Amino acid sequence: MVEELSLLLGGAQGAGLESSANILTKAFGYLGYGTFSDREYFSNIKGRHSYIHTRVSSTTLPSSLTYPVQILCAMDAETVFTHFWDVGEGGFLVHDASLSNVKGESIPSIEPRLKERLKQTFKTLGIDSTIGSLTRYLSESKKVNVIDLNYPEILSELAKRFKLLPQQASRYLSSIIVGAVAGLVQLESEAVDYSIQSRFGAKPELVEHNKFAVGLVAELVKERYGLTYKLDPSKLKHDEFLVASGNDVVAMAKLVGGLRYQSYYPITPAADESFTIESYQKLTVDQKSIGSTVVIQTEDEIAAITSAIGAAMCGVRSATATSGPGFSLMVEGLGYAGQNEVPVVITYYQRGAPSTGQPTRGGQQDLLFSLFASHGEFPRIVLSSGDHQEAFYDAIEAFNLAERYQVPVIHLLDKFLANCISTMAIPDLSKVKLDRGKVAAELRGYKRFSLSEAISPWAYLGSDAVQWYAGDEHSEEGHIDEDPVNRVEMYDKRMKKLEIMDEEIPPQSRAILQGPDDAEYLLVGWGFVKGVALDAIEELGRKGLRGAYLNIKMFSPFPSNYVKSIISKFGEGKVIAVEHNYLAQASMAITMNTGIQLEKSIVKYTGRPIYKHELVKAIERALEGSKREVLTYGQ
Amino acid sequence: MDWCPACGNFGISAAIYKAYAELNLNPNKTVIVSGIGCSGKTPHFVKINGVHTLHGRSIAFATGIKVANPQLKVIVHGGDGDLLGIGAGHFVALGRRNLGVTVIMHDNGVYGLTKGQASPTLKKGLKTKSLAEPNMFNAVNPIALALAAGYTFVARGYSMLSEHLKDLIKAAITHRGSAFLDVLQPCVTYNDIHTAEYYRKRVYNLSSQPGWDPVVREQKEEEVEKKALQAWQRSLEWGDKIPIGIFYHNPNAPTLEDTLNERLPSYKEKPLPQQAISGEDGAPIVDQTAFKKLFGDFIVRVKRV
Numbered sequence: 001m002v003e004e005l006s007l008l009l010g011g012a013q014g015a016g017l018e019s020s021a022n023i024l025t026k027a028f029g030y031l032g033y034g035t036f037s038d039r040e041y042f043s044n045i046k047g048r049h050s051y052i053h054t055r056v057s058s059t060t061l062p063s064s065l066t067y068p069v070q071i072l073c074a075m076d077a078e079t080v081f082t083h084f085w086d087v088g089e090g091g092f093l094v095h096d097a098s099l100s101n102v103k104g105e106s107i108p109s110i111e112p113r114l115k116e117r118l119k120q121t122f123k124t125l126g127i128d129s130t131i132g133s134l135t136r137y138l139s140e141s142k143k144v145n146v147i148d149l150n151y152p153e154i155l156s157e158l159a160k161r162f163k164l165l166p167q168q169a170s171r172y173l174s175s176i177i178v179g180a181v182a183g184l185v186q187l188e189s190e191a192v193d194y195s196i197q198s199r200f201g202a203k204p205e206l207v208e209h210n211k212f213a214v215g216l217v218a219e220l221v222k223e224r225y226g227l228t229y230k231l232d233p234s235k236l237k238h239d240e241f242l243v244a245s246g247n248d249v250v251a252m253a254k255l256v257g258g259l260r261y262q263s264y265y266p267i268t269p270a271a272d273e274s275f276t277i278e279s280y281q282k283l284t285v286d287q288k289s290i291g292s293t294v295v296i297q298t299e300d301e302i303a304a305i306t307s308a309i310g311a312a313m314c315g316v317r318s319a320t321a322t323s324g325p326g327f328s329l330m331v332e333g334l335g336y337a338g339q340n341e342v343p344v345v346i347t348y349y350q351r352g353a354p355s356t357g358q359p360t361r362g363g364q365q366d367l368l369f370s371l372f373a374s375h376g377e378f379p380r381i382v383l384s385s386g387d388h389q390e391a392f393y394d395a396i397e398a399f400n401l402a403e404r405y406q407v408p409v410i411h412l413l414d415k416f417l418a419n420c421i422s423t424m425a426i427p428d429l430s431k432v433k434l435d436r437g438k439v440a441a442e443l444r445g446y447k448r449f450s451l452s453e454a455i456s457p458w459a460y461l462g463s464d465a466v467q468w469y470a471g472d473e474h475s476e477e478g479h480i481d482e483d484p485v486n487r488v489e490m491y492d493k494r495m496k497k498l499e500i501m502d503e504e505i506p507p508q509s510r511a512i513l514q515g516p517d518d519a520e521y522l523l524v525g526w527g528f529v530k531g532v533a534l535d536a537i538e539e540l541g542r543k544g545l546r547g548a549y550l551n552i553k554m555f556s557p558f559p560s561n562y563v564k565s566i567i568s569k570f571g572e573g574k575v576i577a578v579e580h581n582y583l584a585q586a587s588m589a590i591t592m593n594t595g596i597q598l599e600k601s602i603v604k605y606t607g608r609p610i611y612k613h614e615l616v617k618a619i620e621r622a623l624e625g626s627k628r629e630v631l632t633y634g635q
Numbered sequence: 636m637d638w639c640p641a642c643g644n645f646g647i648s649a650a651i652y653k654a655y656a657e658l659n660l661n662p663n664k665t666v667i668v669s670g671i672g673c674s675g676k677t678p679h680f681v682k683i684n685g686v687h688t689l690h691g692r693s694i695a696f697a698t699g700i701k702v703a704n705p706q707l708k709v710i711v712h713g714g715d716g717d718l719l720g721i722g723a724g725h726f727v728a729l730g731r732r733n734l735g736v737t738v739i740m741h742d743n744g745v746y747g748l749t750k751g752q753a754s755p756t757l758k759k760g761l762k763t764k765s766l767a768e769p770n771m772f773n774a775v776n777p778i779a780l781a782l783a784a785g786y787t788f789v790a791r792g793y794s795m796l797s798e799h800l801k802d803l804i805k806a807a808i809t810h811r812g813s814a815f816l817d818v819l820q821p822c823v824t825y826n827d828i829h830t831a832e833y834y835r836k837r838v839y840n841l842s843s844q845p846g847w848d849p850v851v852r853e854q855k856e857e858e859v860e861k862k863a864l865q866a867w868q869r870s871l872e873w874g875d876k877i878p879i880g881i882f883y884h885n886p887n888a889p890t891l892e893d894t895l896n897e898r899l900p901s902y903k904e905k906p907l908p909q910q911a912i913s914g915e916d917g918a919p920i921v922d923q924t925a926f927k928k929l930f931g932d933f934i935v936r937v938k939r940v
Contacts, residue, residue, distance in 0.1 A: 029935035191938065198935075244933045252930050256921045258912025261703050282899060285925045291910050292899040294702055299728035303695035306688065310668075310699025313686065314707070315908040318699070336689055396919075426934065429926055433917035460908060461684050462704045466662045468678060470687040471671075479679045480687070 001232050004057040005185065006066060009177050010083055011075025014046035016174030021052040023178050025421055026195035027187055029241045032234030034061035034423040038416065038609060043268065043359040048109055049078045058232045061423055063387045063531030066612035067633060070229055071184055073177045077102040078110055080131050081118055089143045092229065093135065094180040097148035100132035117635065147225055149217065151176055158213050172213045179217025184229050189215065242424045246417035249388045250347060251276035253395035254319060255283065255293060258434050261311035261318040262295045263304040268359045269418040270321040270349040301326035305333035305346065312344045313469065315460030317399045319345035324353045324366050331373045334408055338378030340469045341494065343402035347395070350414040352607040361607025362415035364527055364580040367589065370410045371556055379497040381409040382556040386530030388422040396432055403437035405497050406455055416528040416609045440465065447476040451489055454496040498557055505554070507562035515548025521623055522570045524550045524598065525578040526586045529610065533578055536615040555589055564594040576622045577601040580610065600627050608634035636680050638673060643820030646794035647741060648680060654804035655683065665708040668697040670717035672748050674741035677712040691722030694729045697736045704906045705735065705892045708808060715742045719755040719775050729813050730784025734891040737807045737814040740777065743822035744829050751825030764827045778870035778882055781815040782863055787885040788814035789866060791878065793838050795831055806881065812890045834877070841869065841880030851885035859885060
C-alpha cells in the first residue's frame with residue numbers, strides 16, 4: 001500500500017490518450033483521490049508522440065509532478081524508447097508484446113537528437129536497440145516489472161465479441177491503458193464504470209465496449225501477474241471535486257465573473273478556453289438561460305484586443321485570451337486601452353518563446369514583456385496565478401480590478417497550467433463579489449476623462465452620456481488636446497492610479513509567503529512554480545531543512561515594500577529564484593522594484609515543467625553555494 | 636475642424652450632418668468610430684459618441700461595440716490607407732460577418748496626414764504631387780473588394796455632390812448588415828491628379844442608367860448572383876466615366892446579429908450591457924448552486940463509503 005503514485009501514459013497524438021487520462025482521473029476522483037496530470041504533446045494533430053504524466057495522492061490535492069514514475073503504460077513503441085528511463089526501480093512497464101522486435105532507429109517520428117542519445121545509451125548498456133532487449137535490461141538491472149500484453153490479440157477479442165471491424169476495435173487502445181492501470185492499482189470496477197459512464201454516457205455501445213475492454217485487461221493483469229500497486233484509501237474529506245484543465249477553470253471563472261464578450265484568434269495553448277466559454281455561453285441552468293456571453297473568433301489578435309476594448313466601452317465585461325505571438329500583435333491595442341482607461345482583461349497563456357518557439361510546450365518567458373509591452377507609460381495590472389485554484393479566483397478578480405481602476409489587466413498564466421488537469425475543491429462562490437467600480441451617477445455634462453479625480457466616474461457608450469475617446473492625448477471630454485498643461489494633468493491623472501492601486505490592493509494578496517519567515521531558505525517564484533516549490537520544500541522539510549515560498553502574484557503594481565521586508569529577513573545566499581526562463585525574470589523585477597539583487601536562481605527552459613525530484617536536488621546545491629542551477633529533466 | 640481649406644472632408648461633413656439630422660439619430664445611441672489620418676478626426680466634429688481609434692483598427696473596435704450592443708448605430712469613418720492598407724484584414728472580415736456597421740471611406744488616393752504618400756487606391760504609374768517617383772503598386776478596387784468580402788450594401792459617392800452623398804449615407808446607415816460607402820474626395824494639398832475638376836468631368840450617377848436596379852429583392856442565389864455580377868462589372872469602370880450611386884444592396888441577407896439572436900435568447904431585445912452579472916450585493920448570478928448545475932460535467936462525485 002502506498003500513499004501516492006506517479007504514472008505516465010504515452011502514445012501517438014490522437015490515439016485516445018486523453019480519453020484514458022480522463023477516465024482514470026475521474027475514477028480516482030470517485031474514490032476520493034487527488035490527481036494532477038500534465039499533458040505533453042507536439043505541435044501536431046495526429047501521430048507524434050504525446051504523453052500524460054500524472055500524480056495520484058491519497059493525502060493531498062497535488063499540484064506538481066515528479067519522477068520516477070511507478071507505472072509507465074506505453075500505447076506504442078516510441079513511448080517505451082522515450083520514457084523507459086522514467087520508471088523507477090520496482091516500477092511497472094506495460095507495453096505491447098507484439099512490438100518486442102521493433103528497433104528504436106526504425107521509428108520515423110523519434111527526433112534525430114533523441115535517436116542519437118538512444119544510440120549512445122544502448123552502447124553504454126551493451127544492449128541492442130530492440131524493445132525486447134531494452135525491457136530485459138529494465139527487468140534485470142532496474143528491477144522493473146515488465147508487463148507485456150499482446151494488444152492486437154486483446155483488440156481482436158473485443159472485435160470478435162462485439163462484431164467490430166479491426167479499425168473500429170483499434171479505437172479502444174485507450175481502454176487497454178485504463179485496464180492495465182486499473183488492474184495494477186486494483187481500482188474498484190465501480191469507480192471505472194462510473195467514470196466510463198460519465199464520459200460516454202450518451203453512447204451506450206461505447207460504454208459497453210469500454211467497460212468490456214477495461215475489465216478484460218484489468219483481469220488479465222491481475223491474473224497473469226498478480227502484481228499490485230495498491231493505494232492507501234484516500235484521507236481526503238471531499239464529497240465532490242472539480243476536475244478540469246487550467247483552460248477550463250479559467251473559462252468557468254470568467255463566466256462566473258460576468259464575462260459578456262470574449263474575443264480570440266486561434267492559438268495554442270489559449271484557444272481551448274474560448275471553446276469552453278462558447279460551449280457554456282448561454283449559461284443554461286435548469287433549462288433556463290441566466291445570461292449570455294458572446295464569443296467572437298476574430299480575424300487576428302489585433303482585432304481580438306481592439307474589439308474587446310470596443311465591447312468594454314459599452315459597459316460589458318470583456319476579455320480576450322491569447323499566447324505570446326498573439327499578445328505581440330495586441331500591444332498597440334493594449335496601449336490604447338491604457339490611454340483611454342478601458343477595463344479590458346487579457347488572459348495570457350505563456351508558451352515556449354520567442355517567435356513561434358515551442359507552441360505546445362511551457363515557459364514563463366514573457367513576464368518582462370507583459371510589464372513593459374507598448375510604447376509610452378500607463379498603469380496596468382499584471383496578475384499571475386500559481387495553480388488552478390488561484391487561477392479561478394484571479395480570473396474573476398481580474399475583472400474587478402480592471403473596472404475598479406479602469407486599466408487593462410494582463411492575467412499571466414502558462415501552458416503548464418492551461419493543459420494540466422487538476423482535481424480541486426469546488427470553488428467557494430459565497431465570498432466572490434463582482435465590483436463594477438465607480439459608475440457615473442450624474443450624466444448631465446458628463447466628461448469621460450474628468451480631472452476631478454484620478455479614476456473618473458464611468459459611463460458607457462450607449463448610456464445617456466455622449467462621450468469621446470482618442471488614442472491622442474485628449475481633453476476631459478475625450479477630444480484631441482495637445483496643450484502642455486492639459487498633457488501634464490492627464491498624464492498625472494493616469495499615472496496616479498499606480499499609487500492608488502498600490503495603496504488599496506493589499507500587498508499580502510500580491511505576494512504570498514507560504515512557510516515561516518525565519519526558515520533556513522526562501523524560494524521566490526511565480527505562476528506554475530508554486531506547486532513544485534511547495535512540494536520540494538515539504539520534502540526537504542522531512543529531511544529537517546525548513547524552507548518557505550514567496551509566490552509573487554502581482555508584478556504591477558509590485559508590492560515592493562512587502563517583498564523587500566520578507567526577502568530582507570533571509571540572509572544572503574538564502575533566497576533563490578525559481579523560474580521557467582533563462583534570465584530569472586521575476587528576480588529582475590524584484591531588483592527593479594526593491595533594489596535587492598537575488599544572487600541565486602534555479603531555472604528551466606526545456607519547455608517541460610520543473611519536477612520535484614530535480615528541484616529538491618537543485619535547492620540543496622544552491623544552499624551549498626551554487627549560484628545558478630539549470631534544470632533539464634525530461635530528455 | 637482643422638482640415639486644409641477646401642478639403643473634401645468638409646463636403647463629407649456637410650453630408651453627414653444632414654444625413655444624421657434627417658435620420659434623427661440619437662447621439663447617445665450612435666457611435667462614430669474612426670481610424671488615423673485626416674478622416675480620423677471626424678468624430679471630434681460631431682456631437683455623437685465618438686471613438687477615435689488606432690490606425691487601421693476602426694472596424695475591429697466597431698465590431699466589438701456593435702456586437703456588445705446591437706441597439707447602437709455604429710458608423711466607421713476611415714481613409715483609404717486606413718481601411719484598405721493597414722486595416723485591410725478587418726475590412727474583409729466585416730464583409731464576411733455582415734454585421735450592421737456602416738463604413739464610410741474617405742477615398743483621396745493619398746496618405747494626407749503624413750504628407751501625401753501613395754494610398755492603396757492610387758493607380759500604378761501615377762505621380763501625385765509629393766511622390767518622388769510614380770506609384771509602384773497597382774491599386775485595389777474598393778467596390779469589387781467589398782463585394783467579394785460580402786458587404787450587403789456597396790455604394791460610392793462624391794464629396795462635392797453633397798445632397799447625393801447625404802442620401803447614400805442615409806441608405807447605408809439604414810441598411811441592415813455591413814454597408815460600405817466609398818466616398819471620392821479630392822485632397823487639395825497632395826493629390827493634384829484627382830481634383831474636383833477631374834471628378835466633375837467623370838462621375839455619373841448609376842441611378843440615371845436606364846433599368847439600373849441594384850437591389851436584391853429576394854434572397855435567392857440567382858438573384859444575388861445577377862445583382863453582384865452587374866455591380867462587379869460597374870466597379871471596373873474607372874476612366875472617362877466613374878460611376879457613383881448604389882452598386883449593390885441586399886437587405887435580406889441574414890446578419891451576424893440575426894445569427895447571435897438565434898443562439899442567444901434575448902440578444903437583440905436585451906443586449907449584453909443590460910444583462911445583470913450580479914445581484915445588488917455584487918454576488919454573481921452564477922452562484923454556488925448555478926455553478927454546480929452549469930458545470931456539472933466537470934464535477935466528480937466522491938463515492939460515499
